[in-house]
Amino acid sequence: MKYEAIIFDIDGTLIDYDYSQYQSLDKLLDIIPWNNSTRPSTKEVFDYWYKEKNQFYNRPDSNKINQYDQQKIILENVLANWKIIVDSTQLTNTLFDIYETSWRAYPDVLECLFDMNKFKLCIISNGDSKFQRLKLSKTGLDKYFSEILISGDINIKKPNPEIYNTMSDKINISVEKCVYIGDRLDFDAIGSSEAGMLGVWLNRKNITGKKIPKNVKTITSLQQLTPLLI
Structure with missing residues (x-):
């Protein structure tokens, strides 16, 4: 794919x-x-x-x-x-x-975004729209993303498939051609995969004992994302 x-x-x-x-x-x-x-x-x-x-x-x-x-x-x-x-x-x-004053990006974020610049980069996040966008602005990450969708914008939260479908419609790219990465196995990886995207669980804390569906990929760092998509 x-x-x-x-x-x-x-x-x-x-x-x-x-x-x-x-x-x-x-x-x-x-x-x-x-x-x-x-x-x-x-x-x-x-x-x-x-x-x-x-x-x-x-x-x-x-x-x-x-x-x-x-x-x-x-x-x-x-x-x-x-x-x-x-x-x-x-x-x-x-x-x-x-x-x-305490917000900061993880050390692996900027390198990952540079590596992924050939793709359309977007955000889907649960939360208050103004507050979540402020985080991106304060950390300087907002400039890397062409589309940002916060659950507060549409009153639909992850893992509802509709929030993933809404993003797909906004960017005019089918869900099958979208990859979603998040730190929650249930809300992020499984939720997006059930909507038709490739769901990737970013397991930063190396949590064990979780039952991971076959159609969900797992990484422990964003440095592992590029090899996953090659």
Whole structure:
């Protein structure tokens, strides 16, 4: 198959979400007035945040809530778990300010994008459109992509096949000639493959024990993408 379009996820694929979130929470925890309580470890809070985030994103209405309110809801749940009473609005504003300075692309991203420049490069990502596009702009990655589709634009989230079909229609390239790369096996690789694309699971964390469908490819670094498509 001669592929024509390479489509990427954002968080965990192009931008190091874990690093950004961890660094942001670490700085935020130093600001919170713990009073007589002991400041929990950043890892402890990060793990709890991650659990709350995943639960939130599984809500059917999560796509209708903007990124600011999403973060505020998750932060309030985290604060409640440690019984901290503070102004959550002010703290959310602070978190956003810190978060924006912590975004960074993975080290293998730019080389991959240069290697893939003969293809049409695109983005499909779940999330708030303004916020996700800001990440790409702040990290300088936006200029590499000819089409960017965020679930908040159309109120359809991965792994719904319709979001992949929408991109196919936008770029006028059939799904069979599109490759989709993401860090989630279920939402990204399997979701895109069920829509007809070549689904590629970017398993950066070397997760084991997953049942991988035969029509899904697996890589652990974007450096492995070029050999996969040759």
